[in-house]
Amino acid sequence: MRMKLLLGVLAAALLPAQVMQRRDPIPPRPAVTAEEIAAGKRLFQSQCGGCHGPEGGGGRGPNLARPKLNRAVDSESLFLVIDLGIPGTEMPISGQLHDTEVWKVVAFVESLGQVEPQPLPGDPTSGKEVYYGKGNCAACHWLNGDGGRQGPELSGIGGRRSLGYLRRSLLEPAADVPEGFSMVSTVAKDGRRIRGIRLNEDTFTIQLRDFSEKLHSLRKQDLAELNKHEGDSSMPAYTDTLTTAEIDDLISFLASQREGL
Numbered sequence: 001m002r003m004k005l006l007l008g009v010l011a012a013a014l015l016p017a018q019v020m021q022r023r024d025p026i027p028p029r030p031a032v033t034a035e036e037i038a039a040g041k042r043l044f045q046s047q048c049g050g051c052h053g054p055e056g057g058g059g060r061g062p063n064l065a066r067p068k069l070n071r072a073v074d075s076e077s078l079f080l081v082i083d084l085g086i087p088g089t090e091m092p093i094s095g096q097l098h099d100t101e102v103w104k105v106v107a108f109v110e111s112l113g114q115v116e117p118q119p120l121p122g123d124p125t126s127g128k129e130v131y132y133g134k135g136n137c138a139a140c141h142w143l144n145g146d147g148g149r150q151g152p153e154l155s156g157i158g159g160r161r162s163l164g165y166l167r168r169s170l171l172e173p174a175a176d177v178p179e180g181f182s183m184v185s186t187v188a189k190d191g192r193r194i195r196g197i198r199l200n201e202d203t204f205t206i207q208l209r210d211f212s213e214k215l216h217s218l219r220k221q222d223l224a225e226l227n228k229h230e231g232d233s234s235m236p237a238y239t240d241t242l243t244t245a246e247i248d249d250l251i252s253f254l255a256s257q258r259e260g261l
Helices: 016-021 034-047 075-084 099-112 124-132 163-171 244-255
Strands: 183-188 193-201 205-210 215-219 223-229
Touching: 034 099, 075 099, 124 244, 163 244, 183 205, 193 215
Parallel strands: none
Antiparallel strands: 183 193, 183 223, 193 205, 205 215
């Protein structure tokens, strides 16, 4: 299954190499009808909904319910993104959809741009105060050129994630740990302990960043323990820290961050 069919549509520019990878010309597009869109929706939900949400509103993958996708600026470029993927991202090359099915998915994704956006649950201005104040989010997250590095960058997050995903991330951060932010703890043979985020690993070494943002490159032969805490998150749940109104405001502030997309 291609559960990540459209993951990365907004993540990288469409590369000329993608056009070169396609041996055949893009076939003529069928007429866009209600039946074509409905068929595309079924394909999308079976192949892409796990990441992008059944209605394309976003989840772990980007929100596609937008009038304009900056990395797929027209029908043909969107066809190529779906068909060939985007090198260097989680957007894979299609191997299961025929050209006619790709056009159906294109029709459905384009129809999402006509959907009214969800209303924000709170006040973005108040949410900004929560972000930099009581929530202390900037200590771990990079936003528009400033902040920490322990968590994912949040610049443009409102264009990549749905309101539901943002809420779940605040209330249940361990439910879906972002790729590249796996927790690791080590104990060296001399007793030194380090806990942080795994950055890279090979057969002989592991690199991580601790919670003071210090980088470590460790040889596995020097370690007495190497523990990988899959499913754990360094981010605290805000259920007991923020009020319901503050969480709504924070979600609204994050959803308003669409610059740089």
